[in-house]
Amino acid sequence: MLFLAMWTGDIMFANTYELIVFILNYIGIYDPIYNVFKMFGLEYLLRIIIVLVEIAVLFVFILLTIMFLTWMERKVVAMVQARYGPMVTGPRGLLQPVMDGVKLIGKEDIIPAKADRWVFTLAPFLIFIPALLVFIPLPFGESLIISDLNVGLLYIIAISAISPIAILMAGWASNNKYSLMGAVRAVAQDLSYTIPLALSAIAVVLFTGSLSTVDIVTAQSGTWFGFIPKWFIFLQPLGFILFLIASIAEMGRIPFDFQESESELVAGFFTEYSGMKFAMFFLAEYAHLFSVSAIVVTLFLGGWSIPFLNLIPATFAALVPIISLVVFVIKTYAIIFFAMWLRDTVPRMRIDQLLNLGWKTMIPLALLNLLVTALLMTAGVF
Amino acid sequence: MNAAEELKALLPGSVISIGLQLNKPMAVIKKEDLVKVAGKAKDLGFDHLSVVTGIDYKDHFEVIYNFFSYSKKQNLALKVNLDHDKPEVDSLTSLWKGADWLERETFDLVGIKFIGHPNLIRILLPDGWNGHPLRKDYDMNTEQFVTIGENGDDVVSPDGTNLLRRK
Amino acid sequence: MALIYSGGNNVESDELFINMGPVHPSTHGVLRFKLRMDGESIKECTPVIGYLHRGTEKLGEMKTYLQFIPYTDRLDYISAFPNNYAFVKAVEELAGIEVPLRAEYIRVMTMELNRIVNHLVGIGSLLMDLGAATMIMWGFRERENALQLFEMLCGARMTFNYIKPGGVREDMPEGFIPKLNEFLKDMEKRIDDYEQLINGNEIFHMRMKNIGVISGKDAVNYGWTGPTLRGSGVDYDLRKYEPYSIYPDLDFKVCVRKEGDSFARFIVRMDEMKESLHILRQVVDNMPESKVISSAEYGIAPMTGTPSSVSTYFPRIFAPPPGEVYSRIEAPKGELGFYVVSDGTTKPYRVKIRSPSFCNLTAIPSLVKGLKIPDLIAAFGTIDVVLGDVDR
Numbered sequence A: 001m002l003f004l005a006m007w008t009g010d011i012m013f014a015n016t017y018e019l020i021v022f023i024l025n026y027i028g029i030y031d032p033i034y035n036v037f038k039m040f041g042l043e044y045l046l047r048i049i050i051v052l053v054e055i056a057v058l059f060v061f062i063l064l065t066i067m068f069l070t071w072m073e074r075k076v077v078a079m080v081q082a083r084y085g086p087m088v089t090g091p092r093g094l095l096q097p098v099m100d101g102v103k104l105i106g107k108e109d110i111i112p113a114k115a116d117r118w119v120f121t122l123a124p125f126l127i128f129i130p131a132l133l134v135f136i137p138l139p140f141g142e143s144l145i146i147s148d149l150n151v152g153l154l155y156i157i158a159i160s161a162i163s164p165i166a167i168l169m170a171g172w173a174s175n176n177k178y179s180l181m182g183a184v185r186a187v188a189q190d191l192s193y194t195i196p197l198a199l200s201a202i203a204v205v206l207f208t209g210s211l212s213t214v215d216i217v218t219a220q221s222g223t224w225f226g227f228i229p230k231w232f233i234f235l236q237p238l239g240f241i242l243f244l245i246a247s248i249a250e251m252g253r254i255p256f257d258f259q260e261s262e263s264e265l266v267a268g269f270f271t272e273y274s275g276m277k278f279a280m281f282f283l284a285e286y287a288h289l290f291s292v293s294a295i296v297v298t299l300f301l302g303g304w305s306i307p308f309l310n311l312i313p314a315t316f317a318a319l320v321p322i323i324s325l326v327v328f329v330i331k332t333y334a335i336i337f338f339a340m341w342l343r344d345t346v347p348r349m350r351i352d353q354l355l356n357l358g359w360k361t362m363i364p365l366a367l368l369n370l371l372v373t374a375l376l377m378t379a380g381v382f
Numbered sequence B: 001m002n003a004a005e006e007l008k009a010l011l012p013g014s015v016i017s018i019g020l021q022l023n024k025p026m027a028v029i030k031k032e033d034l035v036k037v038a039g040k041a042k043d044l045g046f047d048h049l050s051v052v053t054g055i056d057y058k059d060h061f062e063v064i065y066n067f068f069s070y071s072k073k074q075n076l077a078l079k080v081n082l083d084h085d086k087p088e089v090d091s092l093t094s095l096w097k098g099a100d101w102l103e104r105e106t107f108d109l110v111g112i113k114f115i116g117h118p119n120l121i122r123i124l125l126p127d128g129w130n131g132h133p134l135r136k137d138y139d140m141n142t143e144q145f146v147t148i149g150e151n152g153d154d155v156v157s158p159d160g161t162n163l164l165r166r167k
Numbered sequence C: 001m002a003l004i005y006s007g008g009n010n011v012e013s014d015e016l017f018i019n020m021g022p023v024h025p026s027t028h029g030v031l032r033f034k035l036r037m038d039g040e041s042i043k044e045c046t047p048v049i050g051y052l053h054r055g056t057e058k059l060g061e062m063k064t065y066l067q068f069i070p071y072t073d074r075l076d077y078i079s080a081f082p083n084n085y086a087f088v089k090a091v092e093e094l095a096g097i098e099v100p101l102r103a104e105y106i107r108v109m110t111m112e113l114n115r116i117v118n119h120l121v122g123i124g125s126l127l128m129d130l131g132a133a134t135m136i137m138w139g140f141r142e143r144e145n146a147l148q149l150f151e152m153l154c155g156a157r158m159t160f161n162y163i164k165p166g167g168v169r170e171d172m173p174e175g176f177i178p179k180l181n182e183f184l185k186d187m188e189k190r191i192d193d194y195e196q197l198i199n200g201n202e203i204f205h206m207r208m209k210n211i212g213v214i215s216g217k218d219a220v221n222y223g224w225t226g227p228t229l230r231g232s233g234v235d236y237d238l239r240k241y242e243p244y245s246i247y248p249d250l251d252f253k254v255c256v257r258k259e260g261d262s263f264a265r266f267i268v269r270m271d272e273m274k275e276s277l278h279i280l281r282q283v284v285d286n287m288p289e290s291k292v293i294s295s296a297e298y299g300i301a302p303m304t305g306t307p308s309s310v311s312t313y314f315p316r317i318f319a320p321p322p323g324e325v326y327s328r329i330e331a332p333k334g335e336l337g338f339y340v341v342s343d344g345t346t347k348p349y350r351v352k353i354r355s356p357s358f359c360n361l362t363a364i365p366s367l368v369k370g371l372k373i374p375d376l377i378a379a380f381g382t383i384d385v386v387l388g389d390v391d392r
Helices: A016-027 A030-040 A043-080 A096-105 A117-133 A152-160 A163-173 A177-208 A213-219 A237-251 A276-300 A307-311 A319-345 A351-378 B003-010 B031-043 B099-110 C056-060 C065-073 C080-095 C101-130 C134-154 C176-198 C202-208 C216-222 C262-285 C356-361 C373-383 C387-391
Strands: B015-021 B024-029 B048-057 B060-069 B074-083 B088-090 B113-115 B145-148 B154-157 C015-020 C032-038 C041-048 C323-331 C334-342 C350-354
Touching (some): A016 A030, A016 A043, A030 A043, A043 A096, A043 A276, A043 A319, A096 A276, A117 A152, A117 A163, A117 A276, A152 A213, A163 A177, A177 A213, A177 A237, A177 A276, A177 A351, A213 A276, A237 A276, A237 A319, A237 A351, A276 A319, B003 B015, B003 B024, B015 C323, B024 B031, B031 B088, B048 B099, B048 C323, B048 C350, B060 C323, B060 C334, B074 B088, B099 C356, C032 C373, C056 C065, C056 C350, C080 C101, C080 C323, C080 C334, C101 C134, C101 C176, C101 C373, C176 C262, C202 C262, C202 C373, C262 C373, C334 C356, C350 C356, C356 C387
Parallel strands (some): B088 B113
Antiparallel strands (some): B015 B024, B048 B060, B060 B074, B145 B154, C015 C032, C032 C041, C323 C334
């Protein structure tokens, strides 16, 4: 039925579960499998299994992306600095993340004697898992979303707010005065930049009237004057800049990475960690980088939509998810490249300058942004 | 009239003789009047204390101060002769803060004591070192063993008792 | 990483002792800071030096004048030509040696090249401590070209042993001047790149302006010299106001800044690199043709086996007449002075080295009172200390 008309531009399916069910139906094997489950009275189990398969695919995709990002970061930094980067392991150094992983797995897993064992072991996982959970309401492509929560944006911000707890756990459980100080500072940085982040995101919600990420993306489809896409970056330039800076600060990258600067004495909160637990922190950082870039793309750069997607003839409607996935990945990598480029260009800020920027400059600007947007909306400009 | 002659004219009692250090004016002064003469030199415009050199001639010590004036672009050298048994002289740290480390280094390597210095301890060699290396009678064949102590300071012993591994 | 111990957590005062140990990524070399902190700010800072003390002054009394020249290379190992030259200048003044003009031009050329290289390393490591690692990588790329030039000239990249009393060891090889011209053209563009990267950067301004301020009078009192002094407004450069070698014939500006903070010292170094390029161009354009080493009595045998136009065979005894001399030059880090006492034999009686890094380091305790540790790193990086120079 869909293949007989021009693709209308509406989203085909609400989430990936429905896409998979449609594909299985198309192949014709959905009904037999469903009947088998029905025999045992376990129809819901099929749904659970399909969703679990989706999550597994997403998980593998994210892990591969993280590994690729570690390689990409080293290559981008090296190219800016006029050198080559990893070249030895694998062709152009592509197997470098694998070698890093092997090295980290082989290291001895040390737990300090007076450390709190359970909390110490739990903290890295508590940082890594929310970094993965945040991908659930993110639309990777048209109808490629695990679950279209209707409070998607709120869920994302709430999950990102779990990390201060985990950082404090890591700093406290290390039983090291300087780890604790480092953890307290990291939490201070996190909290002071979550506020402008949330405020800038809310200004976007004013346009769509809905917190669901799919609605946000579809609100950005279409063009003005025929060629400028209706992305929110054009409607909210200040919001975009604030959101980008706040997310780079949340991630703890240069220019906000006083934790990792070796010139400072207070050790970061993860000094006592070694081996695989240490690896978890870095995997979590890159997962966070990817997820934050994806959120920026979804909120301000139109997600997976590009202007002329709805003109694809209906016979090729099956290509739309694939094209939208490619578009999404390209846009996300553009933001990631910008973050990596920023890293080698500027020096880092001192902790008090950082906090001053967050509280004294960004929060007033974010509030101003919200105010102006609300005024213009009630005046009917948008 | 160069700077050494000026100083001789102003403080005739303190200046023993004037001469040339190759081509720079040099005045040999009495060691008790060092601070007075140096203060007068500073008033005359010699505000840069370049170096403090201690030399061990076998029968006496000499300490040579080289000054320079940024405003007049002139050099001046002051020399003080000290006894071989008791090499002590006043410290110039009250006039030039940069003399602090220069005098500590001279004390460390040559063994000249500067009276009135706020913190006259060894600077280049470890704290417990025996002897002053740049003296001509320093015995270079004795060994001294240096290790690091409890809070990061150095521990020196002449016979290796502080080493972790016995020799 | 830093050795951290905490003692003295008194009841009355919340003092914390922190030790930035000899092995630390941002103290450029083996330098130790004992810090007494009041919360975040530094109350008192005591540098501890001597970890690289090699007894160079004592060695000076046991080696002949020519044997001592390689030891001078290792003082400030990043810029070794000026070290050589300072000692050789003192010896030449003592012995009254005339140096041929071409040798003077070659000496000035190598010293100015070394000045550029030194400032690249200084600026690069300062920025690396602040977090922008790009500058040091770009700086080392240029340094590589300069080191290849040095290798062409005298066979070594870091410790040259090239300047001898009476001239230089041997003449420049064939393709040296064209390669040097290429380097100069390249370097101009690169310095513009560096300025674009760093000078206008807001975060850099925030980290460096008004940090570690010292007034001109205080700086002179502490015995500061070189770019650090010129950053505090004192207009003094030994090359201009007490010129030696061929500097009277060269035309260049002295770079001075008035503010006295870390940013001013940084800008003085960038400007000095540009002035050095200007000087180098003049030297290359006006290079005379003559011998590079002066004649018979001064005891230096040539490297090649045959007499050539640049040096001749002569006996190996070099003993200047008795006397003492203090001669100073403008090394890249400040004023480098050698006090040489000769008693008429082939070995000096006393060699005293007045090194710029040692004297610049004395002001650190008062410079950083009240600052935080990241500011200590920024202020200390602009003073550009090399431990080989401090400890000798």
